[in-house]
Amino acid sequence: MNGAQNAASRAGRAIVKGGRFAMSSAPRVSVLVPCYNEVGTVRELWAQVRAQFAALGVAGEVVFVDDGSTDGTREVLRELAAEDPATQVLLLRRNLGKAAALDVGFRATRGDFVLTMDADLQDDPAEMPRFIEALESFDVVGGWKAVRHDPVEKTLPSKLFNATVRKVTGVQLHDMNCGYKGYRRAVVDELRLWGELHRYIPVLTTARGFTLGELAVTHHARRSGVSKYGWERYLRGLLDLFTVVYITRYRSRPLHFLGTWALAFKLLGLLLLLLVCFTHNLALGVLSGVLLACAGSWWAVGLAAEGGHAAAYTSLPDYPVAERLNG
Template structure:
């Protein structure tokens, strides 16, 4: 059987850690799979670190990582992916709202179909407040699906199972952990969604707030930009640049005609300033696109990075 790495970021979840570790063990030990649980303490201040240290002494398959300070969930998950050695990588939250008992079902789907690279959980019967959590989540999921063109009911569900190679080809920054399915599709992954159990939080405090919504929206703009223009930045700026240049040079050309042929005084006309503005903006945007093209080559060539990723079917 394929080895499994379970990655769980933890931040101020002292009341849930022991129960969570036990639940993961109860879910995976009966499967006879070789597995590891990577808990990333993201700078907790409530004693979570001490509990993790205590549990790790008696749990051979628990591999804790401790951050010096709070870096955020995306960075914590990236650290987990960097240290994971499993053929499959499973992610879930540390608040016990995700049910670890669903993990074997997700893994079996990866076992049974080599074409599937990610099984994404869908909290179909979500146990959260309707106004403050469910409705905003529905709006966010619809918006993310529309912009990324990766149709999922529930981007926010942390319970997902991936083939390890997919995640090793990704790098997470900001709040990008919730966009992993979209990033995975960009590197060629095939994703399926399956309903999973969801439980109400019984201990601890939710870490989600309105400030995170703003960060997510900004990261969504970045995701859309990279999905369309990462390897062709000149296309992002070139179209607008050409439009500005046509308008600007056309305006200046007409004013030149009026000045030289018709003898019209154009020195004080606002149209002259507008033509100059359009031309300068067009030149700046075109230069930005060309600089972007140079940067993408600098990104790939010195480190030997390829512009493509080959799918290893033998590992499936």
């Protein structure tokens, strides 16, 4: 971007005056709302978000990403887009999941600050000023539903899930999966989601060196529609945890991960082979051979992964440089 474009971009952004935002032509804040079969709430949510923009005196945009709704949500979103040029609507061809909807939406947002919230009105748009204020201090701000208005079959597994993720990753956040979050622009520009990795956004962003804050938020009971998630999402979430640990700790050094297992298998195989020499136990000999073969396979896979990483290096995101002086 050249100097003239930089100046135009700065001129289009809101300016903070006296703790409030002055209006500008480009959005200072983007509110991203993934939705799936929420026809009963999207219009009211849209109205409440726009009311918050007006109260703050901030130029804002609402970005709805419909994830293949079949209940009339898409028709309502088309109406909202026709009524308000500052409302973007993206309609996915089919249901692809929340991570895909968020990823598509992040690419469409233009604000310096991006807030995400669910479409069911369980998140309160009145909390928006608190998120914007917190984003002056943190790169990512996660909501924490300290008091949840959900049945125990949702709250209990959620507590177990969050405790497990905190223990494994070291990221100390009460509520990893709360949909109400805030991001600075730099975070959104680097963040990529696929599968069901939206549950691990705090872990993924912390691994990139971004600072993380947390706000206790109001959580309302669902007013219409039904929950789209059940117990199975926590099983999938725990499986995804292995993916997250791998890509945040070992993606650039896969042989360290695979080689560790290969070494363990090899040592155990050699120990069993030594026992075979004294016991002449055929079963132990077979097991030893299997373990040694597995060790060789792990080494081979690790080396192949290292080669694949090297080949794809130029297409990976840059390492996070927080500041550059005289560069």
